[in-house]
Amino acid sequence: MKNRNSLLLAGVTSLVTFTLLASLVVGCAKPTLTSPAPTRSASSSATAKTTSPVDSKPNKQAQLEAAAQKEGSVAYWASIAIDADKYLLKFKQRYPWLKVDVWQADNQLIIEKVRGEAAAGQYNADLMGMSSDYWSTFDTSLLADYEWANASYYPPDTFVRKSVMLAYVIPMGAAYNSKLVTGDKVPKAWEDMKDPKWKGKTAASLSSRDAPLMLAALWGSEGKLNWDKSFSFWRDVFKETKPRSVNLYTGPVKLLGAGEFELFVYSPANVPIKEKLDGGLPTDAVPFSPVPSKTTGFGILKNAPHPNAARLLADWLTSAEGATEFSEVMFYPSLHKSASARVDRAFKEKAMNLYLVNPSVFTAENFEKSTAFWNELMQANK
C-alpha cells in the first residue's frame, strides 16, 4: 500500500507540475483568450463594399480580399494606433468579416516584442506601424518585401527598401498651455526656449530620444548633421530651464493641458492642436517654421500569420480613403498626393512649414548617438 501511495503521489505531483507546463503549451497554441473572428458571410462583404479602397488594379484587389477573408483576422501593432478604433471605422465597415486586433504601444516596446517573439519562433503580429527613426533600428530581415499598391501616389523616397512604406508626416516641435502662456510670451523660435524665464515651467520626456537628431538635421546643411549646434542647444535648454522629466509616452500633452507645466520642449506638433480641437484642452503647438518632420509608416512581417489581411489593411491605410481617415483622426499630414485633411489646413493657418528630414539620416548609428545624448541629459537633470 505504501508503495502504491508513494507512486501515486509521485505521479500526481509530476502531473500537476509538469503537465501544468505541458497543458499550457497545448493551450497557448489555441487563441482561446481572443474572441472568435466575426462569421459574416462573403455576401455581406459584397454588399458593404462599394468601391475598391486601393487606387489601382481592382482584380488584384478582389483576390486579396478573398484571401484575407479566409484568414479572418489581422494583428496590427503600432505606436500610431491610439485612436485606431476611430480611424479604422471605415475599414471595418468595408470589411466586416475581418477582425482587427490592435495593439498600441511605444515604438521600442513593439520592436522588442516582435524581436522577442521571433527569437522564440513565434509570430503574432501581421502589420507594424512605427516612425522612421525606429524603423532604422529594426531588423528588416523580419519584414516582407511588398509591392505597395498605392506607391505611385507617394513620393519615391518614402520607402525603406521594399519593406516599409512611410506614409504620414510627424512634425516635431514644442507645445504650450494656451491658458498659461499667451500673446508675446509664446516662443517664436527654438532658441526662445532657452530663456531662463521658463525655469520650473517646462517639461521634457524620457522617450524623446530623437530630439537631438531632429534638430541636428534641421540645422545641418548639404546632408550633414549639425550635432554640435543641436547638442549645445539642448544642453542650454536643460541648464537654463531645468525641465521636469516626464516618463510618459503621449501623456505629457494631457498633463500640459491640465496645467502641470507651461511648455513641453519637444513634442509632435500635431498632438497639442488635435487635443485642442478634439479634446477641448488648452494646448497648442509652438509655431516654429520650418518644423522638422519625420515620417511614420507600415511594414508587413515576413512571418505574418495573416499576410493577406495585413496587405489588405496596409493598402487601405495608404489609400486615399485610408489616408484621409487616418489624417482626420490622428491629425498627421499624409504624404498621399490626393489626401487632404484638416491637419494640413491647421498648419497652413499657423504658417508652419513642414521640413521633411531626409529619411537617410535615420540610421541606427545616428539614432543611438541621439539616444545616448538624450539619456545622459535626462539622467543629469535634477
Place this chain on the structure above:
Amino acid sequence: MPAMKQGKHGTYILLALGSPLVILVVVPLFLLLLNSFRSVSTGQVGFALDRFTLHNYVAAYSNAGTWTMLTNSLVFAVGSTAGAFFLGGAMAFLVERTDIPFRRFTYGMMFVPLIIPGMLLAVAWVLLLSPHIGLINKVWMTMGANAPLLTAYSMPAMWFVQSTIGAPLTFVLIGSALRRMDSALEEAAITCGASKVKVATQITARLIMPAIAGVALLQFILALEALEVPLVLGLDSGLWVFSTNIMIAFQDLPPNYGLGFSYSVILILLTMCGLFIYQKVMKSADKYVVVTGKGYRPRIMSLGKLKALGVTYQVLFALVTIVLPLSVLVWASLLRNYQVPSSETISQVNLNNYVLVFARSDIVRMLVNTVILASVVAGGVVVLSLLLSWVIYRARIRGRAILDTLSFLPYTIPAIAMGIAYMVVFLSFKNPIYGTIWILVIAYVVRFLPYGTRFTHSGMTQVHKELEEAAKVSGASFWTMFLRVVVPLMKPTIIGCGLYLFILSVKIFSIAVFLSSPKSMVFSMQIYQLWQEGRFGVLGALAVIMIGSLGILAALGGPRMGKMLG
C-alpha cells in the same frame, strides 16, 4: 499510515517535486547569471558558452551614476521601511494593545490597501501631489501657501507612497507578534511603578524586537525591489533606483541586455543578503520567547486622554491609504481629461469612461486574461503548496528539507529579476509559450510558491496526523485520505491562501512588464500603458472596477485571509 519512509519511492517523490522546482527556479537564475557575463542582443540571449565579457559589470560599476543610483536605492528603501514601520506598527500597537475605539473596524480597514495595486496608488498620488495640478497641493495653495505642500516627484513623496503600500503588511506582522505576547512582564513593570510610555518602549518594544527587526528587513527588501513607485514618481524627479535602471536598460535602443542583467544579479545578491540576515534574526528569536504553554491574554492599555489622538491617527490613516487615493481615481474616471475639481469641471462629469472600458475589445480581453491568469495561478500554487507541505511535514523521507529550500528560493529573487530571468529562458529557444499568458502563469506560480507554502505549512501543522492515520486504518487509500480528510480540514487555509494569491496575481507589475504581450495583456500592464498615454479617465474607470471587484472578493474571504496572514 500516510507517512512514508525513505526508499526508492521517497526518491521518486523527491524527484517528482524537486526536478520541476529546479527547472523552474534554478535554471532561470543560472541563465540570467550566465548572460550577465555575455555580450548579447535579442537573438543571442540564452544558453551559449560564447561572447563572454566582463564589460557589463565594468560598464555598470565604473559609471558614477551607478553609485548615485545605489545611494538612491538605499535611501529610498531605508526611508520607506521607516515610514511603513511607523504607519503600520503604530496602528498595530493601537489596535492590539490599547482600548482605542473601532478596533474591529480598523482591523478590517487595514486590509483594504492590500488589495490596491501599487501602480494605482502611485498614479493616484501623482494626481494628488503633482506640483501644479495635484489636488492636495491645489487646496494647500488656495489656503495661501506659496509652495506645494509636498511634491509628488521627490524622495519624501516616494517614501510616503511606498510606506502606505508597506504599512498593511507591517500592521499584520507586528500585530500578530503583539497579540501572541504574554503581558506578564509589562504587568510586573506597571506594578513596580513604570509609566505607560516606559512600559511601551522599555518592555513591549524590546519583547517584540525580533519581530520588529524581521518586519523591518522584509520591508527594506520589498522597497529595494519595488518598481511602481520609483517608476511613476522617481524617474520624473531624476531619482533612479535599481529597478528603474534595469527597466530603462531594456528600453534603450538597442536594449542594453548585459547592463540590465548585471544590475539584476546585484539586486538578487542584495536581496539574498537581506533575507540571510532576516533568517538569522528570526533564529535568534528564541531568547525572546514570550509565548509559553501558560494561558494568557494580552494586556490592554488604557489610552486615557490620548484616545482622541489615537482616533485622529485612525482617521488620518484611512484618509491617506484609502479615501484620498480612491477618491482621486473616481474623480479622474468621471472626466474626459483630468482637471482639478471646479464648478467648470463638475459640469463635465460623465460616465463615458466606464462605457469605454467595456466597449474596447482589448480592455475586455485584458480583463478576461487577468481573471484567467489570477485563477490559474491561485489554483496552481495552492495545489502545489498543499502537496509540498504534506511531503515536508508528513512524509518521513530523507532530503525533504531540499524541497522546503527550493520552494522558498523564489522568495529571494526580486520580482523584476524573475521577470527578466524568465524572459531570458523563453528567448533562448523556439517555444509556443513566449508572448502568451502562460509564460506569466509559470513565472507567477514560481514567484508565489513561497507565499503559498507559508500558508499551507502553517495550516498543515495545525492538523494533527491522527485524523489521517484514522482514515488509513479504516482502509482509505492515500488519495481518499488526502482529498476527504486533509483537504476539508485545510479548507480555511485553502480559501485564504487562494484569495490572497488571486489578489497578488492581479496586482503584480514587475513581472508583467517584461513578459506580457498584446495577446497576454494583464491589468497592471494595461494601467501602466494608460498612464503612459495620459488616459487618466479610462485608467480611473478601470481602477474603480478592479478595486471594487477585488474588494468584494476580499470581503467574502477577508477574515480567513486575515487569520492566515496574521
